[in-house]
Amino acid sequence: MNYRLQLDRVSAAYEGVSVLKDISLVLPDGVFTAIMGANGSGKSTLLKLLGGAVAPVAGKILLDGKPVSALRPRHLARDIAMLPQFPLAPDGIRVAELVMRGRFPHQTMFRQWSAADRTAVDAAMAQAGVADLAHRLVSTLSGGQRQRVWIALVLAQDTPILLLDEPTSFLDIAYQVELMALLSELSERGRTIVAVLHDINQASRHASHLVMLAGGQVIAAGRPDEVVRAETMRAVFRLESVIVPDPVTFTPMVVPSELRRNR
Amino acid sequence: MTARLGLAVALASSMLCILALASLAIGAKSLPLGEVLAALTGDASDVANEIVAMRVPRMLLAILAGIGFALAGAVMQAVTRNVLADPGIMGVNAGASLAVVLCVALTGMAQPMTLVWAAMGGALVTGALVQIFSSLGGATALRLVLCGVAMSAIAGGAGWAVTLSDPDLFRRVLVWGAGSLIVTDFEPVRAVAPFVLAGVLLTLVLGPRLNAIALGNDLARSLGVGIAGTQMAAAASVVVLAGAATSATGPVGFVGLLAPLAARAVVGVDQRAILALTALLGPVLLLSADLLARVVLPQGEAPLGIVMAFAGAPVLIALAYRIGDL
Amino acid sequence: MSVIIASPAGGIALKTSRRRLLAGIFLCLAGLGIGIWTLASGDYPLTFYEILDVVRGGGDETARMVVMEWRLPRFLAALVAGAMLGLAGALFQSVFRNPLASPDVMGFDAGAHFGAVVAMLVFGGGFFLVAGGALSGGAVAALAVYLFVARGLSGFRLIVVGIGIGQLFFAASQWLLLQAGEEAAVAVASWGLGSLNDMDKSRLAYLGISAVLLVPPGLLLARSLRQLELGDAIARGTGLDPGRTRLSAILVGLALSALVTALVGPIGFIALVAPQIARRLTADGDVALVHAALAGSILLGASDLLAQKIPSGMPLPVGVVTLVLGGLWFFWLLLRSGRVGTS
Numbered sequence: 001m002n003y004r005l006q007l008d009r010v011s012a013a014y015e016g017v018s019v020l021k022d023i024s025l026v027l028p029d030g031v032f033t034a035i036m037g038a039n040g041s042g043k044s045t046l047l048k049l050l051g052g053a054v055a056p057v058a059g060k061i062l063l064d065g066k067p068v069s070a071l072r073p074r075h076l077a078r079d080i081a082m083l084p085q086f087p088l089a090p091d092g093i094r095v096a097e098l099v100m101r102g103r104f105p106h107q108t109m110f111r112q113w114s115a116a117d118r119t120a121v122d123a124a125m126a127q128a129g130v131a132d133l134a135h136r137l138v139s140t141l142s143g144g145q146r147q148r149v150w151i152a153l154v155l156a157q158d159t160p161i162l163l164l165d166e167p168t169s170f171l172d173i174a175y176q177v178e179l180m181a182l183l184s185e186l187s188e189r190g191r192t193i194v195a196v197l198h199d200i201n202q203a204s205r206h207a208s209h210l211v212m213l214a215g216g217q218v219i220a221a222g223r224p225d226e227v228v229r230a231e232t233m234r235a236v237f238r239l240e241s242v243i244v245p246d247p248v249t250f251t252p253m254v255v256p257s258e259l260r261r262n263r
Numbered sequence: 264m265t266a267r268l269g270l271a272v273a274l275a276s277s278m279l280c281i282l283a284l285a286s287l288a289i290g291a292k293s294l295p296l297g298e299v300l301a302a303l304t305g306d307a308s309d310v311a312n313e314i315v316a317m318r319v320p321r322m323l324l325a326i327l328a329g330i331g332f333a334l335a336g337a338v339m340q341a342v343t344r345n346v347l348a349d350p351g352i353m354g355v356n357a358g359a360s361l362a363v364v365l366c367v368a369l370t371g372m373a374q375p376m377t378l379v380w381a382a383m384g385g386a387l388v389t390g391a392l393v394q395i396f397s398s399l400g401g402a403t404a405l406r407l408v409l410c411g412v413a414m415s416a417i418a419g420g421a422g423w424a425v426t427l428s429d430p431d432l433f434r435r436v437l438v439w440g441a442g443s444l445i446v447t448d449f450e451p452v453r454a455v456a457p458f459v460l461a462g463v464l465l466t467l468v469l470g471p472r473l474n475a476i477a478l479g480n481d482l483a484r485s486l487g488v489g490i491a492g493t494q495m496a497a498a499a500s501v502v503v504l505a506g507a508a509t510s511a512t513g514p515v516g517f518v519g520l521l522a523p524l525a526a527r528a529v530v531g532v533d534q535r536a537i538l539a540l541t542a543l544l545g546p547v548l549l550l551s552a553d554l555l556a557r558v559v560l561p562q563g564e565a566p567l568g569i570v571m572a573f574a575g576a577p578v579l580i581a582l583a584y585r586i587g588d589l
Numbered sequence: 590m591s592v593i594i595a596s597p598a599g600g601i602a603l604k605t606s607r608r609r610l611l612a613g614i615f616l617c618l619a620g621l622g623i624g625i626w627t628l629a630s631g632d633y634p635l636t637f638y639e640i641l642d643v644v645r646g647g648g649d650e651t652a653r654m655v656v657m658e659w660r661l662p663r664f665l666a667a668l669v670a671g672a673m674l675g676l677a678g679a680l681f682q683s684v685f686r687n688p689l690a691s692p693d694v695m696g697f698d699a700g701a702h703f704g705a706v707v708a709m710l711v712f713g714g715g716f717f718l719v720a721g722g723a724l725s726g727g728a729v730a731a732l733a734v735y736l737f738v739a740r741g742l743s744g745f746r747l748i749v750v751g752i753g754i755g756q757l758f759f760a761a762s763q764w765l766l767l768q769a770g771e772e773a774a775v776a777v778a779s780w781g782l783g784s785l786n787d788m789d790k791s792r793l794a795y796l797g798i799s800a801v802l803l804v805p806p807g808l809l810l811a812r813s814l815r816q817l818e819l820g821d822a823i824a825r826g827t828g829l830d831p832g833r834t835r836l837s838a839i840l841v842g843l844a845l846s847a848l849v850t851a852l853v854g855p856i857g858f859i860a861l862v863a864p865q866i867a868r869r870l871t872a873d874g875d876v877a878l879v880h881a882a883l884a885g886s887i888l889l890g891a892s893d894l895l896a897q898k899i900p901s902g903m904p905l906p907v908g909v910v911t912l913v914l915g916g917l918w919f920f921w922l923l924l925r926s927g928r929v930g931t932s
């Protein structure tokens with residue numbers, strides 16, 4: 001298994017409060033990895049560490065064996081694109097313009113436009129299903145449409161590695177399925193996808209590598225059938241469940257067996 | 264009256280008395296306290312008698328203006344349910360002072376009585392404008408403050424334009440515009456006192472209604488309090504109080520912010536208690552500022568407004584920092 | 590409709606839009622109109638052709654004197670100072686993501702004014718001392734505001750903090766002026782309101798040098814600011830260092846507005862209004878630094894023309910005019926919109 005991106009004994013903390021402790025993890029190339037865990041378990045923090053947005057208090061985040069912190073932001077941005085949970089859209093901006101801003105790392109002061117930019121933006125908008133919204137004002141879009149515009153922006157960045165924080169939020173079920181399919185397709189074509197996901201069944205259907213966080217540690221990591229087990233559910237969510245095969249894909253599916261949690 | 268309020272009122276009253284006496288004693292030529300007391304009954308040395316006689320109107324004017332600015336602020340804060348509402352921040356003082364400058368420039372008259380009426384006219388116009396513009400589309404705190412900024416800018420700019428049209432006027436207004444209390448006779452006191460008194464009476468009547476307003480307009484209405492009527496009466500009292508005070512001292516900011524704030528911190532949420540304590544704390548603030556100004560700048564040109572800005576601006580900043588949603 | 594301006598090989602390719610180009614042309618024409626009006630009108634009226642003659646190097650001696658010595662320097666000063674203020678405001682508004690965050694509203698100008706007053710009254714003045722005073726005063730005010738930003742204050746509450754800091758510095762300057770006695774106070778007061786009335790060639794030269802040093806770096810920040818407006822996470826994810834961009838924009842904006850304050854006095858509202866007008870004209874949600882600078886020039890040029898036209902006993906400082914116009918603009922905004930967004 002090849003990997004470019006790796007965490008080596010990484011710990012993270014906010015203002016002295018520890019969030020992640022001594023995590024070592026590799027993110028396999030060309031694979032769709034889903035990161036899961038309870039609310040506040042540090043999923044977003046893990047993603048920010050990978051994208052260089054948060055510095056670890058101990059350990060190293062390595063891209064091709066080199067610490068991410070040593071890379072110029074611009075170079076990093078040609079390898080890793082990151083969709084945060086709460087991006088900001090300026091008032092009065094239109095969809096195509098916003099998506100074009102994903103091309104920033106490929107442009108320079110004097111070359112603010114190229115044919116490659118145009119192609120990448122068009123392809124990204126088509127993939128995210130926002131091509132027919134191109135001239136709409138972003139402020140007039142629904143939450144789900146807006147979310148797809150942001151996804152188009154990171155796709156337009158055209159990087160081998162994509163980090164996405166809860167990309168399915170605001171999407172209706174059809175678009176959720178479509179986005180999952182798009183992400184697995186991208187990974188099959190060689191891109192490395194790392195996404196924070198909430199729906200375990202969806203993740204085990206589409207992602208081929210799962211990482212389960214709890215208590216600041218990686219509780220389980222591996223193929224869906226290795227990770228999605230009743231013991232893991234109990235350890236991470238304190239939830240009793242039965243694991244059955246998904247009737248369509250035969251991947252493991254969680255069916256909660258106890259309606260009340262004993263937290 | 265709760266024990267807490269009683270104690271607060273007693274403390275504030277004694278502070279007021281002490282400061283009043285101090286403001287008679289301290290100045291370019293300071294007098295011992297015994298001589299001040301003797302002069303008040305008229306049996307001190309001639310010099311002392313004269314000095315105290317000159318300082319009494321100034322002291323009284325500071326008290327009246329303090330009541331005016333502070334109560335106006337308290338009423339505005341209660342009606343708008345916004346702690347940042349203050350006649351200075353909302354531009355009412357600036358409007359009143361523009362009217363005074365205009366009055367002097369156009370008629371050449373500086374009779375205290377004329378100035379009081381002019382100032383109240385200015386306060387009325389600016390107050391009405393702020394009210395209209397801030398309530399279009401819902402009076403949020405942001406709209407109120409922006410209106411105040413706009414009003415202060417326009418009134419301030421227009422005031423400067425008028426002042427600069429006449430070099431002589433310019434010299435006179437430069438000092439008054441910074442907020443000062445240079446008076447030596449009783450005429451301004453006689454002019455201002457009736458209006459401040461009227462404003463105080465009006466706010467006394469308003470107290471219980473303001474308590475109802477504090478619960479939101481809908482609930483107040485269902486408690487039988489007329490919203491429009493209360494707002495109108497409140498506006499009238501603000502115009503009278505802030506106008507009269509501005510005509511006395513020039514536009515002095517922050518008294519209307521600080522005094523009600525301190526009162527609320529001490530006595531809690533009952534508007535009647537807040538108003539009562541505010542009426543004492545306003546003069547306490549203004550007398551202290553005047554004393555401080557006299558000590559720092561003994562030539563006697565007392566930049567009251569400047570002293571108040573030094574005291575008030577940090578509190579404004581702290582308010583913005585501490586208070587969650589305005 | 591985007592417009593690409595590119596070299597044949599594609600080594601240079603700048604992107605703009607038809608609307609932006611048209612807005613720019615419109616602003617330039619408006620500036621030209623105000624310029625001609627300013628040069629032509631006054632106690633010694635000139636026709637357009639007389640002005641043209643003078644500019645070409647001809648014309649009679651009086652006309653030359655009136656245009657080249659009096660009216661042109663003053664008009665150029667208005668253009669340059671206005672552009673600097675407009676650009677400064679656009680930088681701050683973009684960095685703080687707040688259309689009200691301009692150096693005048695946030696108290697930076699009051700800080701710069703205080704610094705300049707200290708330099709004048711205490712150290713005796715001179716361009717470099719006054720400019721240094723203004724820069725340090727503005728920097729202290731900005732640092733104070735920034736301490737609150739660093740503690741997570743934003744939006745409306747930040748504006749109130751800025752207003753408070755401005756009041757503090759304003760009071761301090763007033764106190765110094767009253768301390769200095771009436772003579773000095775009257776002398777400094779006219780400058781204290783922001784005035785182009787006694788603009789001379791040496792001050793114009795200082796203004797020009799400041800603009801040449803600061804405006805290009807400011808304009809070059811456009812690309813980074815555009816990215817920063819998408820939030821720190823996206824900005825960083827697409828290869829920008831948000832902290833460095835913010836710091837550069839604040840430093841350049843501060844220097845721009847402090848130097849104008851040092852040379853012309855504190856002029857309110859240009860830095861606030863010009864970027865807002867620019868964004869309305871371009872209307873594409875993108876930063877509009879060039880347009881903000883142009884709009885600033887025109888606003889200050891027009892305000893100064895107005896200041897000269899209003900009859901008055903003493904020459905009217907342009908700052909008084911911008912104060913009133915700015916207040917009216919605020920009311921117009923409040924009237925038009927149910928809300929003035931700050932968040």
Ligand SMILES: Nc1ncnc2c1ncn2[C@@H]1O[C@H](COP(=O)(O)OP(=O)(O)O)[C@@H](O)[C@H]1O
Pocket residue numbers: 014015019037038039040041042043044045046
């Ligand atoms: N900027 C921050 N400052 C302080 N604490 C933070 C910050 N961001 C996240 N946290 C805390 O760190 C923990 C993990 O957060 P996060 O990584 O966002 O969790 P998740 O994405 O799994 O819900 C939470 O307890 C959260 O409150």
Ligand SMILES: [Mg+2]
Pocket residue numbers: 043044045085165
């Ligand atoms: Mg999260």
